[in-house]
Amino acid sequence: MTDAANVDIWRQQATGKPMTIDDSSLVEQCRQGDSGAIERLVLKYQNRIYNVILKICADPDDAAELTQETFVKIIENLAKFEGRSSFYTWAFRIAVNLTLNYCQRNAKLAVRSLDSEEASRDHQATQALKELLSDDSAPDPAAIAQNKEVYEIAIQAIRQLDEPQRAVIILRDIEGMSYARIAEVLDVELGTVRSRLSRARNRLREILEAILS
Numbered sequence: 785m786t787d788a789a790n791v792d793i794w795r796q797q798a799t800g801k802p803m804t805i806d807d808s809s810l811v812e813q814c815r816q817g818d819s820g821a822i823e824r825l826v827l828k829y830q831n832r833i834y835n836v837i838l839k840i841c842a843d844p845d846d847a848a849e850l851t852q853e854t855f856v857k858i859i860e861n862l863a864k865f866e867g868r869s870s871f872y873t874w875a876f877r878i879a880v881n882l883t884l885n886y887c888q889r890n891a892k893l894a895v896r897s898l899d900s901e902e903a904s905r906d907h908q909a910t911q912a913l914k915e916l917l918s919d920d921s922a923p924d925p926a927a928i929a930q931n932k933e934v935y936e937i938a939i940q941a942i943r944q945l946d947e948p949q950r951a952v953i954i955l956r957d958i959e960g961m962s963y964a965r966i967a968e969v970l971d972v973e974l975g976t977v978r979s980r981l982s983r984a985r986n987r988l989r990e991i992l993e994a995i996l997s
Contacts (some may be wrong), residue, residue, distance in 0.1 A: 833876065836879060840887065840951055840954060850886060854879040880974055951970065963978060
């Protein structure tokens with residue numbers, strides 16, 4: 785690792801704040817073969833990309849492998865990155881596409897359902913999530929993340945969605961991405977994002993109704 789990379793890591797650890805590194809500069813340095821710049825790009829995005837992949841594929845080992853594969857593809861295709869979208873959006877598009885393709889190829893995807901005991905124990909959290917998914921208001925990602933019980937119920941219920949619905953609801957309601965950025969990441973029209981998200985939320989409400997019944 786280069787001295788510059790070590791300094792950046794030391795600063796991050798000392799301050800507890802995320803690194804603020806200009807992605808375009810890092811991309812250009814990577815294209816010139818700077819291994820330190822590659823390490824900084826990985827360090828900057830690996831946790832967020834891993835967490836999104838994990839929520840879609842629901843398996844930590846698979847998520848780790850897919851994260852590694854994502855960064856291999858990112859590095860291999862940096863020369864093709866034209867900057868029409870942000871690097872962040874481009875990287876997430878690669879990650880989500882890899883994960884969705886993987887899930888579609890592997891019927892062994894583990895989907896955990898909530899049994900009656902879990903539903904009874906987490907009744908209040910489930911009810912709170914239903915309210916967050918109400919028709920007249922979009923869920924607040926911060927509110928979901930801050931309530932551990934609600935978050936766990938959300939992730940378990942989301943795992944029962946099909947992959948495209950799972951991806952859009954994770955990006956919007958868990959990650960808090962804008963509709964426009966989701967459209968870029970998934971490479972679909974803005975209207976497709978809205979309709980897919982609406983169907984996903986409706987399906988989640990059905991799952992939650994089944995849990996509460």
